[in-house]
Amino acid sequence: MPINLGKYEKALFYEIFIKNEYSILDDAIKSSNVIFDIGGHIWLFSLYVLSKKCHLEAEVIGDNLDISQSPITENTDLKVYFFEPVQKNFNKASEILSQFPSLVLNDSWISHTTWPANLFKDKISTQSSIYKSFLNKWAETEKCSFTRLDEYLNGNDIESVDLMKMDIEWAEFDVLLNLPDETFLRIKMLFLEFHILDDDLKIKYNELLTKLKKHYIYIWVAESEHDSRVGYILANN
Secondary structure, three states, rough: EEOOHHHHHEEEEEEEEOOOHHHHHHHHHHHEEEEEEOOOOOOOOHHHHHHHHHOOOEEEEEEHHHHHHHEOOOOOOOOEEEEEOOHHHHHHHHHOOOOOEEEEOEEEEEEEEEEEEEEEEEOOOEEOOOOOOHHHHHHEEEEEEEEEHHHHHHHHOOOOEEEEEEEEOOOOHHHHOOOOHHHHEOOEEEEEEEEEEOOHHHHHHHHHHHHHHHHEEEEEEEEEOOOOEEEEEEEEO
């Protein structure tokens, strides 16, 4: 059944499926069985994972997204843990992704602590964060559930994560800097989007790189072509 997409959603689809923004992860996705999509946003990364693992095809025609699987197959070893706290985004993700048994949908936000708190939601884009900045200065608020990453892993008996993608709008530093060292041993590959919006976040960015170098042999950093304060870190052994 075709799914109607807005202008912003179509732009993200183009970035991910046409420009292949995540192509650096293709080999890792194909060899991974436990994948975390933290900051699931509008579910497109999880859909991209399914396209690589489950013979799924996605195409935008006009304003509609068409998803097909041919042949109808399901990778029974695959588990994709999707996290998105904004109810509007989560409801749409649930409508689209719940047909795939490989998806575990969580309407919560990964944070450095466990509490219910307000999330800032931009009125123009679907960008959300626990912090307010010039990127979401026209923000509304929504009370959301938060959980620690290590507590989620332990509570769900997840021994290890093959690939963890994290895009949580400048909350990534607090989450990872407060994560126990032993938890990093359970994350085989980490891919995160970083956001250095002020001097304090620059300090945290350098602290995070130091911490990652303790746990991973290979660290790859790339700045966004649009804004050098935003970019990607890939860490693995």
